[in-house]
Amino acid sequence: MEEARVAVVIEDEEDIRSLLSAVLAQAGFTVHGAATGQDGLDLVLEHQPLVTTLDVNMPGMDGFETAKRIRLASTTYIVMLSARTEEIDALQGLEAGADDYVAKPFRPRELRARIDAMLRRPRHHIAAPAFAGAGEVDIDRDGWLEHRGVRLNPETRIVTVDGADLDLTRSEFDILADLLGSGRRVRAKSDLAMMLRGEHYTGVEYVSDSDARAIEVHVANLRRKLGESPASPRWIETVRGVGYRLTA
Known part of the structure; x- marks a missing residue:
């Protein structure tokens, strides 16, 4: 509705x-x-x-x-x-x-x-991960995405970590959903910035340094709520100079 x-x-x-x-x-x-x-x-x-x-x-x-x-x-x-x-x-x-x-x-x-x-943010339709294999994202019949204890439902916008509910902002939820939907593919900061605008990055759009910095802040807040360390990530891996992807 x-x-x-x-x-x-x-x-x-x-x-x-x-x-x-x-x-x-x-x-x-x-x-x-x-x-x-x-x-x-x-x-x-x-x-x-x-x-x-x-x-x-x-x-x-x-x-x-x-x-x-x-x-x-x-x-x-x-x-x-x-x-x-x-x-x-x-x-x-x-x-x-x-x-x-x-x-x-x-x-x-x-x-x-x-x-x-x-x-216009894509909030309900998350593509299946591009790669399938052990340690990557599972999708159950009810549409839940799961990776190493994190479970996310795009329809109900509920996230749990090891069974406990996680309270995220809309931007944090959308970034986590996008990463889960991308599997091990790297998501550049520019891709994530355009996703939050409800658009797709094709390489010709302008994404400012402040937009990229905003993504860094959102990911930092997301990691803090997940309780993971960037130096030893359980869920979100930084690809230096590019962006982020799920851990293996």
């Missing part, structure tokens, strides 16, 4: 909040707005939106802390907006649980395009 198109806008500046609400309403969303992080968190808990836009610089609870608290209770796509354009700020936003980080001032058309791209 298609998720209801509900959005929450958390922004302390009324004119920007109104602009964001208008952009999302034009895209077919029912929009709820809040001026503080706590009020926004309450709206997310109440409405469980598909998309949440979140300002970084707010009085009281800032956007980074708000994102962390939202992520504990919701799988909503989080788009963080800020006039702070340093790379460290964007990485901090991604580490807090955001799916995208947009610099202010932003162009409404670009913002809508980025949100549309997130919603």
Whole structure:
């Protein structure tokens, strides 16, 4: 069943909040707005939106802390907006649980395009691994992908590790699903960045250094939640200078 198109806008500046609400309403969303992080968190808990836009610089609870608290209770796509354009700020936003980080001032058309791209992510159809063999991905009759104790169901978006549920952001889930679906094939950072945009990398698209760095942050967060060390990985192997693949 298609998720209801509900959005929450958390922004302390009324004119920007109104602009964001208008952009999302034009895209077919029912929009709820809040001026503080706590009020926004309450709206997310109440409405469980598909998309949440979140300002970084707010009085009281800032956007980074708000994102962390939202992520504990919701799988909503989080788009963080800020006039702070340093790379460290964007990485901090991604580490807090955001799916995208947009610099202010932003162009409404670009913002809508980025949100549309997130919603196009391939979330239900994972190709069978290219290689079959011992120690690689198994697919059972119910569609679960399994590799060395990690089990992932693309339909229900549930992940377990050695039988225990694992709480992932949408980006982390999509990256893990993509790696499991690729078997031992290497997935370049550019491939993963385009996948998160809902697109396929053909070699001519532009993938920035910040996009590649964002993938590194998502994979680092994924590894931390899995409880594995990059130096001695159980699940995700780094291919230096290229990207990632499953361990053998």
